[in-house]
Amino acid sequence: MIRIYKILQRIFVIALITSCSPEIKETPDQGKHELEKRVTELLNKMSLDEKIGQMSQIDPGMVGSDEDIEQAVREGRYGSFLNLLGAERVNELQKIAVEESRLGIPLIFARDVIHGFKTIFPIPLGMAASWNPEIVKKAFRISAIEASSVGIKWTFAPMIDITWDPRWGRIAESCGEDPYLASVLSKAMVEGIQGEDLTDPTSVAACAKHYVGYGFSEAGRDYNTTYISESLLRNVVLKPFKAAQKAGALTFMSAFNDLNGVPTSGNKFTLRQILRNEWNYDGMVVSDWASVEEMISHGFCADKKEAALKAIQAGVDMEMASDTYSNHIADLLAEGEIDIKLIDEAVKNILRVKIKLGLFENPYIELKAGQKILNKEFLAHAQTVARESIVLLKNEKKTLPLSEDIKSVAVIGPLADAPRDQLGTWVFDGEAKHSVTPITAIKQLLGDKKVNYAQTLKFSRDEDKSRFAKAKLAAKKSDAIVFFAGEEWILSGEGQCRGEINLPGAQTELIEELKKTGKPLVLVFMAGRPLAIGKELTMADAVLYAWHGGTMAGPAITDILFGKYAPSGKLPVTFVKGAGQIPFYYYRKNTGRPSSNKHWTHIDDISVENPQNSLGYKSHHLDYGFTPLLPFGYGLTYTTFEYADLKLSEDEITTDGSIEVSATITNTGQREATEIAQLYIRDRVGSITRPVKELKSYTRVTIKPGEKAQVKFKLTKDDLEFFNGEKIVVEAGEFDVWVGTDSDSGLHGEFSIIN
Numbered sequence: 001m002i003r004i005y006k007i008l009q010r011i012f013v014i015a016l017i018t019s020c021s022p023e024i025k026e027t028p029d030q031g032k033h034e035l036e037k038r039v040t041e042l043l044n045k046m047s048l049d050e051k052i053g054q055m056s057q058i059d060p061g062m063v064g065s066d067e068d069i070e071q072a073v074r075e076g077r078y079g080s081f082l083n084l085l086g087a088e089r090v091n092e093l094q095k096i097a098v099e100e101s102r103l104g105i106p107l108i109f110a111r112d113v114i115h116g117f118k119t120i121f122p123i124p125l126g127m128a129a130s131w132n133p134e135i136v137k138k139a140f141r142i143s144a145i146e147a148s149s150v151g152i153k154w155t156f157a158p159m160i161d162i163t164w165d166p167r168w169g170r171i172a173e174s175c176g177e178d179p180y181l182a183s184v185l186s187k188a189m190v191e192g193i194q195g196e197d198l199t200d201p202t203s204v205a206a207c208a209k210h211y212v213g214y215g216f217s218e219a220g221r222d223y224n225t226t227y228i229s230e231s232l233l234r235n236v237v238l239k240p241f242k243a244a245q246k247a248g249a250l251t252f253m254s255a256f257n258d259l260n261g262v263p264t265s266g267n268k269f270t271l272r273q274i275l276r277n278e279w280n281y282d283g284m285v286v287s288d289w290a291s292v293e294e295m296i297s298h299g300f301c302a303d304k305k306e307a308a309l310k311a312i313q314a315g316v317d318m319e320m321a322s323d324t325y326s327n328h329i330a331d332l333l334a335e336g337e338i339d340i341k342l343i344d345e346a347v348k349n350i351l352r353v354k355i356k357l358g359l360f361e362n363p364y365i366e367l368k369a370g371q372k373i374l375n376k377e378f379l380a381h382a383q384t385v386a387r388e389s390i391v392l393l394k395n396e397k398k399t400l401p402l403s404e405d406i407k408s409v410a411v412i413g414p415l416a417d418a419p420r421d422q423l424g425t426w427v428f429d430g431e432a433k434h435s436v437t438p439i440t441a442i443k444q445l446l447g448d449k450k451v452n453y454a455q456t457l458k459f460s461r462d463e464d465k466s467r468f469a470k471a472k473l474a475a476k477k478s479d480a481i482v483f484f485a486g487e488e489w490i491l492s493g494e495g496q497c498r499g500e501i502n503l504p505g506a507q508t509e510l511i512e513e514l515k516k517t518g519k520p521l522v523l524v525f526m527a528g529r530p531l532a533i534g535k536e537l538t539m540a541d542a543v544l545y546a547w548h549g550g551t552m553a554g555p556a557i558t559d560i561l562f563g564k565y566a567p568s569g570k571l572p573v574t575f576v577k578g579a580g581q582i583p584f585y586y587y588r589k590n591t592g593r594p595s596s597n598k599h600w601t602h603i604d605d606i607s608v609e610n611p612q613n614s615l616g617y618k619s620h621h622l623d624y625g626f627t628p629l630l631p632f633g634y635g636l637t638y639t640t641f642e643y644a645d646l647k648l649s650e651d652e653i654t655t656d657g658s659i660e661v662s663a664t665i666t667n668t669g670q671r672e673a674t675e676i677a678q679l680y681i682r683d684r685v686g687s688i689t690r691p692v693k694e695l696k697s698y699t700r701v702t703i704k705p706g707e708k709a710q711v712k713f714k715l716t717k718d719d720l721e722f723f724n725g726e727k728i729v730v731e732a733g734e735f736d737v738w739v740g741t742d743s744d745s746g747l748h749g750e751f752s753i754i755n
């Protein structure tokens with residue numbers, strides 16, 4: 001009898017939920033009103049336990065047997081699972097949630113789909129090197145289509161932490177150092193993941209992470225302390241998050257790090273004041289894995305109960321993996337430590353996401369997974385993105401592109417045929433067996449006979465030199481050497497940080513040996529971070545930086561090596577000379593004592609007797625000097641571009657004015673190629689010191705040999721304003737503007753802002 005009653009009750013509730021669904025898309029305000037009404041009606045039916053259940057996310061492995069998991073779902077103990085795999089199982093559990101739990105609230109299944117699900121795209125840092133939001137958006141759309149086909153409706157991407165530290169393994173997952181570029185890509189990623197219509201079966205909820213400051217972990221040691229001033233936070237670190245919010249990211253993830261003494265999962269300033277109050281964010285905040293409980297280790301909370309208290313007070317709606325909410329929220333409420341309003345607010349944020357995704361109407365997935373993964377179109381796009389992510393760092397004597405008619409080529413090195421490594425970090429579902437490696441692609445193009453392959457080092461850290469002689473033999477009988485250098489995938493990513501960022505193993509020594517053969521030497525780097533490659537760069541005739549390029553890295557690199565496409569990638573991070581130079585980023589401050597060649601003596605040129613005042617008293621290292629190895633924005637191609645004719649529409653504007661900037665670019669070389677023209681500004685004097693350069697815009701332009709193109713930019717108030725420690729301001733004064741090929745060059749102009 002009770003069972004029949006429960007079933008009837010469920011049918012009634014489901015009918016009620018369905019009848020409240022906003023079927024007619026009216027004005028945004030009406031839609032919002034309907035949504036809020038629906039959320040509130042459902043909330044009003046929920047028991048305290050059901051509310052707390054919605055606020056908990058768990059990995060099935062942590063729950064117990066299949067029966068335990070099913071019972072937990074029936075009782076509404078979890079609002080979400082992460083890492084639950086298999087379309088059938090997803091549907092089974094969803095059926096229990098929808099048909100057997102008291103209110104029939106659907107679960108949301110989450111997983112880390114960071115740069116592809118089955119079709120793996122380049123690591124996000126590689127995608128960032130394309131500077132191309134359209135192809136990045138499509139890559140994330142494809143990831144969402146593949147992931148949703150097996151039931152994943154929420155992914156923990158995009159990762160949009162700004163970082164200046166290549167030691168930090170998670171730089172691989174980031175868009176690099178620049179807030180403007182990261183914001184452009186953040187928007188593209190969110191739009192790709194979520195699609196045009198959230199209720200579409202292929203739409204997946206995005207999660208802007210890690211909110212916030214995680215990329216500033218001390219010394220690049222993962223999970224470490226961060227100290228970030230409010231102006232750095234607002235002028236740099238928050239920018240891509242704001243872009244994600246504006247693009248409609250349904251969820252945010254609070255991070256692991258302690259920010260200025262307050263762990264970010266208990267940080268009222270960043271979560272409540274900035275995200276909720278200033279930005280009016282109405283999405284859901286999930287904590288990073290056990291980061292609520294970890295506030296005990298941080299020394300911010302005495303026990304789990306206090307951790308739950310601080311997290312909910314700060315505004316974490318759903319707790320991932322740890323159980324402080326499920327065990328302590330009810331007591332905190334009973335003891336009057338928290339108001340029910342805090343719980344209701346969290347649950348509303350969660351329900352809103354589930355409703356927006358259409359999970360109540362379409363809780364199940366179609367079981368036709370096979371058709372939606374790794375198809376031709378997806379693989380072709382993976383090849384396009386990998387190709388556009390490649391950056392040409394050096395090309396002496398036009399060594400590249402190699403001719404397809406080359407008689408023979410020596411392919412050497414640990415990354416030439418490393419199918420798992422080329423996929424990069426954060427790949428749970430992509431498989432090495434689908435990777436097309438460089439050696440396969442080169443052999444496909446040239447035929448086996450022309451390729452003298454000598455892997456020589458079996459993996460990137462291999463120190464075994466016993467096969468060096470064979471490698472030299474292969475080089476000697478070839479017309480050119482292509483050496484695939486880099487890092488294994490496991491050397492970057494979460495928890496995979498390095499103190500030194502040089503090329504591991506005996507790779508550099510092998511390159512030295514190959515150099516001795518006198519054959520044209522091309523280096524292709526496949527790595528999860530910008531490595532310190534000064535020595536190798538000097539030895540090589542040509543260098544490509546190809547990151548971990550994903551499933552189709554091999555064909556993409558081959559396309560560039562043999563000139564089917566001209567490279568167009570630009571560095572999304574500064575390349576340092578050595579780890580001791582970190583942090584080194586292009587939008588640094590000038591300091592009171594900027595250095596220059598005039599002021600700097602290299603350590604080897606300092607005689608023993610030199611007096612102290614001979615050393616310049618300027619801001620530099622005696623060994624590294626004052627410049628990086630390669631600047632942000634740098635990247636060559638197979639032609640040359642000349643910039644001329646910088647024009648500014650005004651010399652002077654008011655604080656709310658705008659200015660148009662244009663320049664002409666001529667392709668002075670022999671072939672068509674794409675240039676990414678960049679616009680930087682400098683605000684010479686500010687109420688707080690301002691960076692020496694800031695990227696404010698860029699544009700892609702493809703130009704035929706001998707032809708010209710005009711590039712145009714517009715600088716508005718949004719580009720000129722900054723947070724000065726107290727408020728957002730546009731300040732009167734003199735500004736520099738540059739339009740050029742990277743952050744270290746460009747045509748220069750000036751303008752003023754007057755009050």
Ligand code: NOJ
Pocket residue numbers: 112156209288289494
């Ligand atoms: C920890 C990582 O920091 C985060 O990026 C990831 O999304 C979660 N684990 C879930 O796997």
